[in-house]
Structures are given as structure tokens and as C-alpha cells.
Amino acid sequence: xxxxxxxxxxxxxxxxxxxxxxxxxxxxxxxxxxxxxxxxxxxxxxxxxxxxxxxxxxxxxxxxxxxxx
Numbered sequence: 001x002x003x004x005x006x007x008x009x010x011x012x013x014x015x016x017x018x019x020x021x022x023x024x025x026x027x028x029x030x031x032x033x034x035x036x037x038x039x040x041x042x043x044x045x046x047x048x049x050x051x052x053x054x055x056x057x058x059x060x061x062x063x064x065x066x067x068x069x
Contacts, residue, residue: 003029007037007057016050023060024048 001007005026012019018039028036030051037057039048 001026001029001035001054001057001059003027006060006062007035008060009052010056010058013050013056016048018048018050 003026007024007026009018009020009022009024022039024037024039026035027038027049030036033054035052035054035057037050037052038046039050040046
């Protein structure tokens, strides 16, 4: 995952007010597996910015992926 990738939360994080399926954008990469993710509502208002790990995220894709053998 890299800057500006769109991701979704893969688990409930109630202490952070985030729940499985919520969508955010990576706005900073701290380490290969640690990212700052911004969550924005449909009106463009940021409602959370959190540091999350790869195991808490799933990258979303909006186009076909290349086939792998």
C-alpha cells in the first residue's frame, strides 16, 4: 500500500470510532506496514485520522487487476 491508496477497515475499532467496512485514504506512510489514514464523509468533512497497520486494512481497487499465475 502507498500514499493516496483507498482502503477499508477490516475489523471493528470502537475505541477509535471506526468500524469494519469504513473507507479511508492513506495520507502518510510511516513504515512499510504502518499508515496514517484519513476518513472523510460524503460531504468532504474529515471525521477521523488514525495510524493503522496493514492487518487492519484492505486496499480497494477501482479497475481490473493484472492476472497472476
